[in-house]
Amino acid sequence: MSNVALALLVVAAAAGVALSLPPASLAVTSTYVRPKPRATLSLLVHDADGQTPQQVHISAVGSDKMRVSWITDDDAPATVEYGRTSGQYPFSATGNTITYSYFLYHSGKIHDAVIGPLEPSTTYYYRCSNNTSREFSFRTPPASLPVKFVVVGDLGQTGWTKSTLQHIAAADYDMLLLPGDLSYADFYQPRWDSYGRLVEPLASARPWMVTEGNHEVEKIVPLLHPQPFKAYNARWRMPYDAGASPSGSNLYYSFDVAGGAVHVIMLGSYTGYAVGTAQHRWLQRDLAAIDRGKTAFVVALVHAPWYNSNRAHQREGDAMRAAMEALLYGARVDAVFAGHVHAYERFSRVYGGREDPCGPLHVTIGDGGNREGLAERYTDPQPATSAFREASFGHGRLEVVNATHARWTWRRNDDDEAVVADQLWITSLASNPACSNE
Numbered sequence: 520m521s522n523v524a525l526a527l528l529v530v531a532a533a534a535g536v537a538l539s540l541p542p543a544s545l546a547v548t549s550t551y552v553r554p555k556p557r558a559t560l561s562l563l564v565h566d567a568d569g570q571t572p573q574q575v576h577i578s579a580v581g582s583d584k585m586r587v588s589w590i591t592d593d594d595a596p597a598t599v600e601y602g603r604t605s606g607q608y609p610f611s612a613t614g615n616t617i618t619y620s621y622f623l624y625h626s627g628k629i630h631d632a633v634i635g636p637l638e639p640s641t642t643y644y645y646r647c648s649n650n651t652s653r654e655f656s657f658r659t660p661p662a663s664l665p666v667k668f669v670v671v672g673d674l675g676q677t678g679w680t681k682s683t684l685q686h687i688a689a690a691d692y693d694m695l696l697l698p699g700d701l702s703y704a705d706f707y708q709p710r711w712d713s714y715g716r717l718v719e720p721l722a723s724a725r726p727w728m729v730t731e732g733n734h735e736v737e738k739i740v741p742l743l744h745p746q747p748f749k750a751y752n753a754r755w756r757m758p759y760d761a762g763a764s765p766s767g768s769n770l771y772y773s774f775d776v777a778g779g780a781v782h783v784i785m786l787g788s789y790t791g792y793a794v795g796t797a798q799h800r801w802l803q804r805d806l807a808a809i810d811r812g813k814t815a816f817v818v819a820l821v822h823a824p825w826y827n828s829n830r831a832h833q834r835e836g837d838a839m840r841a842a843m844e845a846l847l848y849g850a851r852v853d854a855v856f857a858g859h860v861h862a863y864e865r866f867s868r869v870y871g872g873r874e875d876p877c878g879p880l881h882v883t884i885g886d887g888g889n890r891e892g893l894a895e896r897y898t899d900p901q902p903a904t905s906a907f908r909e910a911s912f913g914h915g916r917l918e919v920v921n922a923t924h925a926r927w928t929w930r931r932n933d934d935d936e937a938v939v940a941d942q943l944w945i946t947s948l949a950s951n952p953a954c955s956n957e
């Protein structure tokens with residue numbers, strides 16, 4: 520989109536004019552192609568003593584609580600002390616500690632504790648396991664709009680991951696959403712620890728809300744390790760038992776943000792999703808409970824994309840789309856973000872394979888920087904529903920400005936600057952009378 524067209528969109532949006540997505544005639548296959556993948560980083564070692572917390576990350580629980588997760592090598596209390604002033608911790612909470620083994624690997628002590636109630640849009644300082652050597656801080660999300668999300672998938676831990684994280688760190692945002700494929704540990708468990716250390720500066724400061732990708736399954740020898748998602752579930756526990764419609768599974772869940780103005784649905788591509796499965800039944804319940812009079816935007820995240828014109832992972836999301844697309848369409852879900860394909864692609868509003876003004880915007884954002892490199896080959900010609908596609912590493916930002924408008928931007932890393940390469944305004948389907956499903 521040209522700068523002039525964008526400026527017109529911004530002016531129109533500011534004036535409250537309902538905007539639709541650009542017509543497919545503006546479909547763009549960007550010619551920008553990044554340099555080759557950067558090498559996997561050497562494992563980030565932890566050289567502090569066994570009581571020192573490491574791999575700290577947080578996730579939102581309900582409207583006013585936060586789960587703090589961290590690991591110590593040795594036994595240590597699962598206690599978080601916290602407060603609003605650095606160095607002063609008038610509050611504390613104690614949670615649980617677990618460990619797991621995977622072949623010859625034995626995890627450290629994996630702790631988590633839920634703290635709160637917390638004030639919105641407030642910075643809290645905290646320390647873990649009563650350890651005085653490391654203080655962390657986070658900012659809670661706002662209780663109302665506007666709210667700013669970062670969306671990035673397939674992160675891994677390469678030089679490109681590092682540059683993506685640097686660009687995200689420079690953003691002012693409230694919450695990070697990750698549609699699967701975190702560490703690319705791929706059975707080698709020390710890489711999960713290394714990943715935890717790599718993302719800690721960001722993940723300890725803003726809630727990281729994640730769902731699983733294929734790299735989280737780690738089920739290679741059914742007899743020895745019949746239980747999939749062993750490391751993922753132990754290390755990245757999400758609030759599946761909180762909120763209005765608890766799912767009972769760490770592999771899919773939902774939550775409200777900004778006082779319920781935004782509802783985020785995390786779907787699981789690698790657990791049952793067919794009609795009649797627990798996930799499918801839960802999704803029906805979850806969508807039925809949404810009051811679009813109060814919830815301006817509903818977004819869903821999934822790993823394998825339901826719409827994809829990249830040659831990589833063609834049609835892998837088709838079965839899930841067949842099972843669930845009508846549910847999301849009926850609830851007027853505004854956008855679906857996917858990972859898996861290591862490139863960026865934005866579709867028009869689509870449903871049933873065709874443009875539909877009441878269907879979700881579909882975006883593939885599996886371009887965080889993993890070691891498998893970019894997916895550079897696309898189908899030709901570009902489908903009419905594909906509005907923009909480019910094989911570069913980068914990240915997305917979704918800023919829900921008010922009850923009718925959200926701004927989506929995609930920034931390619933472009934070596935060492937986060938260049939804005941694609942952006943548009945999204946109008947809430949709940950505010951569009953033509954899409955009323957009353």
Ligand SMILES: [Fe+2]
Binds near residue numbers: 700732733
């Ligand atoms: Fe994947």
